Amino acid sequence: MHRPHPAEAEVAEELAAVRPALLTRYAAELPGARAAVLTRLWRALAHEPLPWITDRDQGREGRTLRLGDGRRLHGPAPDPYATAAYVTVVRLDGVAYEHPARLMTDLAVPHCVDFAAELAHSVASLALSRAGQEGHTDEWPACDREWEQRVVDGHPYHPGCRSRPGFSVAEQFAYGPEHRPLVALGMLPVRAEECLVTGVWPDDMRDGGRLLLPVHPWQAAHVLKRTCDEVLTAHPLMSLRTLAVPGGPHVKTALSARLTSSVRDISVYSISLSATLSAFADSLAARADGLLHVTRTLGAATADSPDLAAVLRESPQTYASTERGERVVPVAALATTTLPESPAWLAEFTRLTLTVGLRLLELGVALEAHGQNLLVVLSATGAPLRLVYRDLADIRVSPARLARHGVPVPDLSGRIVTDDVPALRRKLFGSLVAGALAGTAGSARALRGALESAVLDLPRTPDLVALLEEPLPAKALTLMRMSPGTPGDQWAELPNPLRWKGR
Structure with a gap:
């Protein structure tokens, strides 16, 4: 029997008091x-440029990693695009590890202690999240x-997929x-x-000469130390x-807690640019041949602090026709349906997203189009019709590309603005x-099949050629968590799925 990790026991103790x-x-x-x-x-260890891993050998029975101190770490042949939990044990110099936090602790590499604690919390919180799904149905919402x-x-x-320290x-x-709670902001x-x-800050969020800023209750209790x-x-x-x-609208609140990679506050910088970005996105969507909507930012406000700020956005549902039975679905939720199991559907969806993403990249805008920010409008029969994008705070804009295509350059500054081609491609x-797309496909094999079909009809731009021929960039999420002194994104190069010869 597996020995419980202390973090798991702590959650069990709290659970006994809350929901026995x-x-x-x-x-x-x-x-x-x-x-x-x-x-x-294991995906991160097998593919990210972690400085204490000096070599990686692929054999018939899996992959072996050599550490800088000579130790060897062995596990299954890694599929960099797999979403199923196929790794149940990894061996460090022959010793078997089933718990990721214990493995990270015994690796004894720089910054492993804090990261191991996050992994332990991720395991316990994930089990808690899954345990709370009683009564959930498979019917479409x-x-x-x-x-x-x-x-x-x-x-x-x-690896910190459910870490909520x-x-x-x-x-x-x-x-x-x-x-599925109801939260009192x-x-x-x-x-x-x-x-x-x-x-425009709405009248119903004003009290005379004061603004009423929505505050998450966790933020109010733990950071602001205020009651409302x-x-x-x-x-x-x-x-x-x-x-x-x-x-009403969607309300983005500041939450000064580390969830997965980032502390979720709202910078004064992003508030200052929000209206300009929203207006720019409206004009940009008009160039996408009706295949893209961008949710408008209605109003944004900050009390000159990333810990006390809020953004009001349109609901993505604005862009679906209820009369035609359309649904707006976050891409991350597609994996909870049977749609991606159809190669034809997956290819059609991939073609839609690449058409829009590459078109905007050519014009000069790289979307942060991960499964949370990107949504798809589905027909009543489940066919992918068009896309909805939300949260413009982390896109990248190239003034040079915009100017080359005659697109008016918005008045932007700071990290959003770059003409660096690799940076733009990495972002998208x-x-x-x-x-x-990888998360929706669920494996290298399925992703490769969808891409092979989808790219046939796309204009062969330099960006598409890079996508077809170069390694695929992905955020080095574990490296970032283990490099506390290095700000910003760090990157790994994954095997190009169109050339992947693995499992």
């Missing part, structure tokens, strides 16, 4: 959660928020979208002259910090192909 009826189910979900996180970790809440396992490739078990049940009054506002008299009830969406107000290919 789920204890048996939680224990039953732990082995699968360990394998799910270990699979993600009737409303958009229910699609978001179907993504129980979190990021398909990040700082959240108690009770708070995970209260705020985690997979548990606090409405914190701040004098208007103390705020930076872009767009007025509340706004909303349903948490996939990112946890963004919530859908019934009949890493999020769309290595992220959204």
